[in-house]
Amino acid sequence: MQALQRELILEASRGDVAAFEKIYRETADYVYGLAARITGNRADAEEVAQDVYLTIHRELGNFRFEASFTTWLYRITVNRAISAARKAARRRARQVEYDEGIDAGDRCNAPQEAVGREERIRSLLEVLNPDQRACIILREIEGMRYAEIAEALGVRINTVRSRLRRARGIIASRAREGGETT
Amino acid sequence: MRCRAVRKVLAADYCDGEIEGAAREDIERHLGGCAACRAHWLALRRAAVEPFRDAPPLAAPAPLWERVRERIGGGEAMALPAHPVHGRRLPFRLPGFAYAAASAAAAVLIAAFLIRQPLAARGGARTPPVNESEELHEYLQEQLALLASDGNGIPGSGEKTNGEDGSRPASSSYGTIVEEYLM
Numbered sequence: 480m481q482a483l484q485r486e487l488i489l490e491a492s493r494g495d496v497a498a499f500e501k502i503y504r505e506t507a508d509y510v511y512g513l514a515a516r517i518t519g520n521r522a523d524a525e526e527v528a529q530d531v532y533l534t535i536h537r538e539l540g541n542f543r544f545e546a547s548f549t550t551w552l553y554r555i556t557v558n559r560a561i562s563a564a565r566k567a568a569r570r571r572a573r574q575v576e577y578d579e580g581i582d583a584g585d586r587c588n589a590p591q592e593a594v595g596r597e598e599r600i601r602s603l604l605e606v607l608n609p610d611q612r613a614c615i616i617l618r619e620i621e622g623m624r625y626a627e628i629a630e631a632l633g634v635r636i637n638t639v640r641s642r643l644r645r646a647r648g649i650i651a652s653r654a655r656e657g658g659e660t661t
Numbered sequence: 662m663r664c665r666a667v668r669k670v671l672a673a674d675y676c677d678g679e680i681e682g683a684a685r686e687d688i689e690r691h692l693g694g695c696a697a698c699r700a701h702w703l704a705l706r707r708a709a710v711e712p713f714r715d716a717p718p719l720a721a722p723a724p725l726w727e728r729v730r731e732r733i734g735g736g737e738a739m740a741l742p743a744h745p746v747h748g749r750r751l752p753f754r755l756p757g758f759a760y761a762a763a764s765a766a767a768a769v770l771i772a773a774f775l776i777r778q779p780l781a782a783r784g785g786a787r788t789p790p791v792n793e794s795e796e797l798h799e800y801l802q803e804q805l806a807l808l809a810s811d812g813n814g815i816p817g818s819g820e821k822t823n824g825e826d827g828s829r830p831a832s833s834s835y836g837t838i839v840e841e842y843l844m
């Protein structure tokens with residue numbers, strides 16, 4: 480995602496809808512994509528993205544350019560998405576006894592060749608917790624450095640390092656289990 | 662033990678290009694000589710790194726902006742002037758001094774209203790000015806003096822009695838009547 484011009488951000492903070500829409504157009508795919516991959520759910524991602532832009536609109540007047548706008552956007556998006564993913568996980572845990580049978584049946588019947596790249600990514604991310612998922616996405620898909628991820632998530636670099644290591648270990652372990660069973 | 666330490670670095674810093682120089686060369690030297698770690702590294706890359714490398718971009722759904730715009734109260738109303746007028750907008754524009762003049766006029770009206778309030782509380786009676794009050798007092802004194810006289814304008818004799826029984830002083834009696842009449 481390209482850095483936004485300072486003037487554009489200032490105009491939007493003064494209530495200029497056209498400037499705010501420009502910011503939205505520049506960043507919406509990124510915000511939505513990040514939210515969709517962390518939550519694993521399109522409806523939740525839309526809710527998160529909407530919430531992110533309402534927050535930005537409300538807080539833009541307080542933005543002091545001490546951090547980059549992009550980092551601020553990352554942080555808001557990731558935090559909202561992780562929160563939504565946790566809520567969704569609790570929701571699923573309550574529903575699991577009703578949905579488990581149907582869900583397992585769908586997975587068994589789904590033809591492997593029909594699973595696209597995105598579906599493959601979704602299935603890999605699904606086995607991670609929201610914090611690990613956010614780290615993997617920011618690193619592997621967004622190409623961020625550890626320091627940038629740490630800043631976006633508000634955690635230490637060592638936390639980023641250990642989350643990535645743990646996440647890759649889980650994914651590789653699931654891959655081995657899948658290879659052994661098929 | 663050495664392999665375990667190398668695999669920890671492989672799964673993070675080495676994989677992500679976060680180590681360089683001598684540390685990286687050390688890992689590569691180990692991989693060159695350890696088939697198990699080399700296999701581990703290849704499996705790790707294949708399972709947990711490569712699938713993410715060509716992740717397709719996801720597009721935000723088109724109606725999302727409309728919903729955001731609706732929630733932020735968008736449209737033309739968001740293009741606020743430098744000094745926004747809060748609340749309902751006027752159908753016309755007023756110059757800046759008009760607001761100051763209107764405020765001053767309102768302050769004068771409120772002050773006038775508050776000053777009149779004590780008079781209203783006394784039944785609307787007007788307090789006579791000091792000069793009027795003194796004139797009235799003098800007039801009453803003159804009238805009392807005339808009434809107290811013997812009828813020929815000589816003051817003093819009425820101080821004694823007002824009639825045959827001499828029951829009360831004439832000045833107090835007449836004074837009360839005059840006061841009641843005038844007031």
